[in-house]
Amino acid sequence: MAERATNTASSVAPVATSAIPRRIDSQVGFRPFLARFSSQPLPMAGLVIVVLLTLVSVIGPLLTVSPITQDIEAILDPPSASHLFGTDELGRDVFARVVYGGRISLQVGVVAVSIALVIGTALGLVAGYWGGSWVDNVIMRAIDALLAFPSLVLAIAITAVLGPNLQNAMLAIGIVNIPSFARLVRGQVLTIRPKEFIEAARTLGANDARVILLHVLPNTLGPIVVLVSLRLAFAVLSEASLSFLGLGAQPPTATWGSMLNAGRNFLEREPWVSFFPGVAIFLTVLGFSVIGDGIRDTLDPRMKAGRAGPAE
């Protein structure tokens, strides 16, 4: 715990009111973090969006009709009391489909980012810990090769090869996200590796696995959390892109991207069919990215200047 303090406490004004804090942790622990995070309006708005989305996804089936029930009496009906977001060309309830689409988006986001997080972090830890060795070289060249493709093109290529369905979309988006975790973690490890406490742990007889897992990994957690949030935004966007192209979950499964694509045909007279799923994607992506920005600004206020990531 004390080691983590060296990472997050830098240049952060103490929140505690007492002159002498009882524990170092009272300045850098979870509660002061929460206090600083919640003082920022935009990330809090993002948090509200994401919490709402998660809630609706979990209890959604209790709220709505089935997303594939067709009502031939109500084809392309505008939004009304009985169909909150209107109905689509097959008489299906757009609200129900947005809710169920959200479940898919969230599921893909979580699974894909977990794949990337686990594999990317493991690769980054190994590459960084043995930085400069042949292992590092092999790993980083493989990562370079993954980065040589525009990310969406790579995701499309993978789903194209494995066959378009939900599982493969998750896998593809997961693979595409590995490099960002691997690079981030490797960089972090390279700065932590020469520190004295690592040497101390080794002197005390800790083996490599123990040093990596108990001493190096905890010190990389802050930036990883930020990246998880930003990558969730990207994963949701990627899933929507793939299903927009027809490469995600297949019909009749409701996904935001496929709804948006189908709704294009009715844009002129029945814009609600594509409008609602579009807004849903937009808000979800926005939510995850502002949360990520917020956590980063909270952990390191010096970084506040603005994110310099590539548009993806």
Next chain:
Amino acid sequence: MGTYVLQRLLSTIPVLFLVSLAVFSLIHLTPGDPVTIMLGEERNPEIIEATRRDLGLDQPIMIQYVAWLGRVLQGDLGRSIRTKQPVADLIGQRLPATIQLAIFSIVLALAIALPAGIISAVKRGSVLDAAATMISLLGIAVPSFFLGILLIFVLSLQLRWLPPTGYVSPTVDLWMNLKLMLMPAITLGAGAAAVITRIARSSLLEVLEQEYVRTARAKGLAERLVVSRHALKNALIPVVTVTGLSAGHLLGGAVIVEQIFALPGVGRLAVENIFNRDFPVVQGVVLLLAVIFLAVNFVVDLLYAALDPRIKYG
């Protein structure tokens, strides 16, 4: 600088090798037999065997790779299974639309983002700054397909200012071509514009804090000149990098945008042929996009080195 170019070029070779290996493997990673998948309903064993031979899939895998790489290096990307046309020709027909779209988008993005970023940095904390920051946040989060659909809805279907979708070659009707390309370019460029605005703002703000800028102010130079003559040059270095990186990422976004606006680009070619199971075409497009992407990143690195003499390489 010369050594740096050479080093950077050499370091690209292993990556290119891995990329070629990955693209080559695409066809072999397919679960099941690629030939039967590609041929679909075809059950005639002779035709299946003939296709297998044509694709070289009856050879040992290493031989296949070497032969494939040899052909690719000579510009032969194989033939489409469906139309039997050379893949290189198919790509050649579709490339102009994609390139025009990408260039148009990045030019548009810069035309919006540079002034926006500079104004927001110079007038930090003003309403303009807040507006630019807000809009760029939205620009990063809005998915291109949603933005594209909104643009079609508002500009074409409601206001009837622009034709909704389609493509006309600039050599046939330049004016129509530009009208048709405007919405796709806005759609594709929005994300890049947002990112460039942010980086231009933060980079200029950082430079404006520096000592030499204070010196320029202290000697009585007008603020306008301080910004334009002194601060901007250094502030633009990261902007160049980010613009280049965004330009590379536009290639991925182009696949979606071509689909929305029915543009005959390489991205759409790839997507169509995923559904046709025409793997050589998909392979060709993916390889091409990766190579262009690498080339763009290469140029960005060189530009960066040329612009910033403080950076040492070696």
